[in-house]
Amino acid sequence: MAAFLVRRILQSIYTLAFLIVATFFLLRLAPGGPFDGEKVWPAEVKANIDAKYGLDRPLPVQFLEWCRDLSKGDLRESFHYIGTPVREIISDALPPSLLLGGWALALSMLFGTILGILSAWKRGTWLDFSSMFIAVSGITLPTFLIATMLVLLFSSYLGWLPPALWEDRKSMVLPVLTLSFRPLAIIARMTRTTLLEVLHADFIRTAHSKGLSETRVLFKHALRNALIPVVTLLGPITASLITGSYVVETIFQIPGLGTHFVTSVIDRDYPLVMGMTLVFGFVLILCNLLVDLAYGLIDPRIRLEREE
Amino acid sequence: MKSRFLKDKRFLVSAFLLGALCLLAVLAPFLAPFPYDEVGAGPNLTAPNRTFLMGTDVLGRDLFSRVLFGARVSLAVGFCTAAFALVMGTLTGAIAGFFGGRTDRLIMAMVDIFYIFPMLLLAILLSLLFGRGFFGIFISIGMTTWVTQARLVRALVLQARELPYVEAGRALGLNPFQIVFRHILPNLMGPMVVSLTFQIPNNILTESFLSFVGLGLQPPYASWGTLANEGFRGMLSYPHLMIFPGLALFLTMIGFHFLGDSLRDILDPKSSIGSHAGT
Numbered sequence: 001m002a003a004f005l006v007r008r009i010l011q012s013i014y015t016l017a018f019l020i021v022a023t024f025f026l027l028r029l030a031p032g033g034p035f036d037g038e039k040v041w042p043a044e045v046k047a048n049i050d051a052k053y054g055l056d057r058p059l060p061v062q063f064l065e066w067c068r069d070l071s072k073g074d075l076r077e078s079f080h081y082i083g084t085p086v087r088e089i090i091s092d093a094l095p096p097s098l099l100l101g102g103w104a105l106a107l108s109m110l111f112g113t114i115l116g117i118l119s120a121w122k123r124g125t126w127l128d129f130s131s132m133f134i135a136v137s138g139i140t141l142p143t144f145l146i147a148t149m150l151v152l153l154f155s156s157y158l159g160w161l162p163p164a165l166w167e168d169r170k171s172m173v174l175p176v177l178t179l180s181f182r183p184l185a186i187i188a189r190m191t192r193t194t195l196l197e198v199l200h201a202d203f204i205r206t207a208h209s210k211g212l213s214e215t216r217v218l219f220k221h222a223l224r225n226a227l228i229p230v231v232t233l234l235g236p237i238t239a240s241l242i243t244g245s246y247v248v249e250t251i252f253q254i255p256g257l258g259t260h261f262v263t264s265v266i267d268r269d270y271p272l273v274m275g276m277t278l279v280f281g282f283v284l285i286l287c288n289l290l291v292d293l294a295y296g297l298i299d300p301r302i303r304l305e306r307e308e
Numbered sequence: 309m310k311s312r313f314l315k316d317k318r319f320l321v322s323a324f325l326l327g328a329l330c331l332l333a334v335l336a337p338f339l340a341p342f343p344y345d346e347v348g349a350g351p352n353l354t355a356p357n358r359t360f361l362m363g364t365d366v367l368g369r370d371l372f373s374r375v376l377f378g379a380r381v382s383l384a385v386g387f388c389t390a391a392f393a394l395v396m397g398t399l400t401g402a403i404a405g406f407f408g409g410r411t412d413r414l415i416m417a418m419v420d421i422f423y424i425f426p427m428l429l430l431a432i433l434l435s436l437l438f439g440r441g442f443f444g445i446f447i448s449i450g451m452t453t454w455v456t457q458a459r460l461v462r463a464l465v466l467q468a469r470e471l472p473y474v475e476a477g478r479a480l481g482l483n484p485f486q487i488v489f490r491h492i493l494p495n496l497m498g499p500m501v502v503s504l505t506f507q508i509p510n511n512i513l514t515e516s517f518l519s520f521v522g523l524g525l526q527p528p529y530a531s532w533g534t535l536a537n538e539g540f541r542g543m544l545s546y547p548h549l550m551i552f553p554g555l556a557l558f559l560t561m562i563g564f565h566f567l568g569d570s571l572r573d574i575l576d577p578k579s580s581i582g583s584h585a586g587t
Binding site: 011015018019022023026027029030031032136139140141142143144145148149151152155156163239242243246247250251261262265266277280 | 420421425427428429432433434436437509513516517520521522523536540543544547550551554555557558561562565
């Protein structure tokens with residue numbers, strides 16, 4: 001286990017390093033600069049600006065300088081929001097995004113497994129069909145369409161919930177629902193598939209023949225084994241929450257990280273892009289690492305296979 | 309085999325739906341009642357009626373015609389990027405799986421990096437680098453999705469490598485490339501086709517996402533994602549602008565979803581490849 005742990009952590013570190021290097025150079029190779037606009041600057045002014053922000057040095061040198069600042073915990077100042085440190089922008093935008101993503105993750109895990117269990121347990125009944133109808137529409141409906149329909153129904157038509165902004169609890173309901181729909185569907189389908197497989201396994205028949213009650217077999221024997229593959233989904237799901245959060249935050253006008261993500265790249269706000277990449281990359285890689293470790297802990301067979 | 313296709317209702321319905329969609333896309337120039345980019349074809353922002361089946365947009369363009377032409381863009385992007393992922397992923401996956409050892413470790417290290425790289429960020433960066441033409445979109449989606457295919461093919465080749473027919477091939481003195489490309493890969497067509505049917509809709513969704521973000525194809529092209537993006541600002545007053553492109557996307561997705569499900573049951577009963585990945 002220790003060797004696996006060390007190797008997996010090392011792998012995460014070099015992936016993050018590669019991510020940062022690749023982002024830095026791809027971003028700089030892309031045409032356009034942070035101070036290009038309608039107005040064309042005179043050559044001297046442009047040179048002065050570049051010198052002020054250190055953009056006149058060779059790229060590798062700039063990268064090393066950025067790394068040096070990073071090691072001191074300095075993410076520099078944004079080019080677009082002049083004078084505002086990137087660290088401040090990110091720490092302001094992080095809470096709404098974490099709240100949104102965290103609620104969506106919790107909701108989708110809870111209701112996803114419940115729907116999955118119900119439809120596998122009551123296979124072929126209306127419960128199964130309606131759960132899978134929700135699951136299939138969650139997978140196939142684009143996020144913006146879900147958001148539109150929810151807003152039309154709950155805000156325009158029924159008038160129960162506000163259509164946008166991020167102020168009180170009530171305003172959080174629709175964004176969280178929208179964001180959780182897709183992961184919920186993915187989890188429900190996966191739970192159903194794996195639970196159905198497990199329910200046909202020999203040890204379940206044994207449990208039944210020992211005279212255990214059906215609920216006991218389901219919850220104590222089957223579910224435990226069925227949820228193992230579901231754990232691996234958490235990696236892709238975190239990624240989809242991050243991607244989805246951009247659409248959801250744009251539609252509901254939530255001042256979170258997602259809104260900065262795309263605009264900072266379009267504005268060529270180099271320090272902000274690098275800061276965002278660092279945060280997103282870290283979260284994503286950490287989740288993948290945790291999932292891998294959890295998977296190895298839950299199911300010893302996998303650990304052995306990987307150590308070979 | 310043939311009768312299994314014909315017996316499966318999901319297969320028939322979804323194949324018919326997707327066939328119809330592709331036909332509409334191909335025949336768009338003949339079916340569209342108005343040129344898709346004709347400004348002022350009708351009054352601005354009309355609700356759906358008999359002349360304008362899906363209403364008109366802010367510039368008075370006929371939404372029905374635009375959705376028809378959007379099908380061409382969205383489907384083309386889906387098919388081309390999936391083909392790219394298929395070729396690239398199959399090549400790398402097969403080589404890694406068959407040769408093993410250092411080659412395998414090197415290729416898989418690269419694949420792992422792409423796998424963990426945030427798809428959104430990579431796609432955005434690549435679309436900045438290669439521009440927002442068809443080629444740029446093609447590269448940025450293709451590059452982010454081939455790794456799924458590579459992982460799948462590698463795992464399948466690893467299993468197949470130990471089978472008797474491969475050993476027989478070796479004993480006959482065939483070279484490794486002949487074994488992989490003439491013998492192993494044709495045997496893996498089933499799972500590969502299934503994963504492809506899940507890849508295409510995911511790529512279409514990714515393209516619509518990029519377009520929604522504003523990094524998609526530039527006008528005059530308009531994919532369903534672009535149309536939805538245009539509709540999004542007037543979402544509350546003119547929901548038809550967002551709902552029709554969204555519905556078109558939804559129909560396509562559901563078609564591919566059931567096609568993939570039924571193909572999996574028909575071609576590859578043991579596998580559990582699903583549409584987990586993606587946006």
